[in-house]
Amino acid sequence: MTTTPLLAFEALHYRYPGADAPALRGASLEVRAGEKIALMGRNGSGKSTLLLHGNGLLRPQQGVVRWQGEAIAYTRPALRALRNRVGLIFQNPDEQIFAPTLLQDLAFGPLNSGASEQEARQRAEWAAARCRIEHLLAQPPHALSGGQKLCAALAGVLAMRPTVLLADEVTSGLDPWMRRNVLSILDEHVAEGGAVVLSTHELDVARHWADKIALMEEGCVVHVAPPREFFASPAWRARIGADLWLFSDATPMHHAPRST
Numbered sequence: 001m002t003t004t005p006l007l008a009f010e011a012l013h014y015r016y017p018g019a020d021a022p023a024l025r026g027a028s029l030e031v032r033a034g035e036k037i038a039l040m041g042r043n044g045s046g047k048s049t050l051l052l053h054g055n056g057l058l059r060p061q062q063g064v065v066r067w068q069g070e071a072i073a074y075t076r077p078a079l080r081a082l083r084n085r086v087g088l089i090f091q092n093p094d095e096q097i098f099a100p101t102l103l104q105d106l107a108f109g110p111l112n113s114g115a116s117e118q119e120a121r122q123r124a125e126w127a128a129a130r131c132r133i134e135h136l137l138a139q140p141p142h143a144l145s146g147g148q149k150l151c152a153a154l155a156g157v158l159a160m161r162p163t164v165l166l167a168d169e170v171t172s173g174l175d176p177w178m179r180r181n182v183l184s185i186l187d188e189h190v191a192e193g194g195a196v197v198l199s200t201h202e203l204d205v206a207r208h209w210a211d212k213i214a215l216m217e218e219g220c221v222v223h224v225a226p227p228r229e230f231f232a233s234p235a236w237r238a239r240i241g242a243d244l245w246l247f248s249d250a251t252p253m254h255h256a257p258r259s260t
């Protein structure tokens with residue numbers, strides 16, 4: 001018996017205003033508690049557009065987004081409630097940070113969703129500790145380094161106590177230590193009953209961190225399977241770009257690379 005997914009994208013179609021071609025053409029994905037999903041696919045395949053539908057920032061022109069089986073509503077209060085359940089972290093953390101201190105920045109979301117000052121502060125401090133940036137709470141957010149800004153954006157979303165985290169290429173461009181840090185923050189979130197969808201081009205993240213890969217092509221999710229299935233099949237490996245991987249011998253493959 002399968003459980004109802006926390007979040008379900010069902011056959012979504014979306015065309016940006018003025019665009020020639022649709023960005024989503026029937027994209028579907030289910031996200032269950034405890035899942036770590038790597039959302040893969042070439043640039044322009046629709047990953048960011050799909051994630052933007054997850055917390056109602058975009059509204060599908062066809063198809064349905066469901067939270068625990070119920071179609072989400074696009075009223076202000078319903079969207080506010082949804083954003084306490086589904087947190088979205090953008091590719092560019094600068095877009096999310098605007099308060100004079102990190103503490104104020106992290107408390108803004110909870111305050112805005114009706115928490116008391118004290119509660120908002122507690123949640124901000126908790127989220128900062130979770131993201132290992134509690135020593136930066138008095139700093140102005142614009143003074144943080146790139147990696148710290150990303151942790152701040154992550155903490156800002158975690159301060160909302162969402163169950164599902166949608167993270168759009170947040171591990172791209174990080175050094176290996178910071179990347180490990182971010183992945184372990186995501187792991188802690190999942191260990192507490194949450195779920196994470198992480199869009200990424202990083203084959204090693206998809207292979208070793210994720211428990212499922214969802215592959216997008218031309219606005220559709222064409223295949224969802226455990227990483228070992230993707231990597232064991234030459235055809236699927238090629239479709240995630242793994243056969244273009246220059247350093248494939250750095251990680252043992254289940255199958256020997258094809259001879260050239």
Ligand SMILES: Nc1ncnc2c1ncn2[C@@H]1O[C@H](COP(=O)(O)OP(=O)(O)O)[C@@H](O)[C@H]1O
Pocket residue numbers: 016017019022023041042043044045046047048049050
């Ligand atoms: N704001 C926008 N306006 C018009 N077209 C867009 C916009 N954002 C994305 N697109 C288009 O939608 C398609 C999917 O883009 P996107 O979801 O960003 O893909 P990905 O995140 O996989 O790179 C692409 O063809 C892209 O050019």
Ligand SMILES: [Mg+2]
Pocket residue numbers: 047048049168
């Ligand atoms: Mg994108």
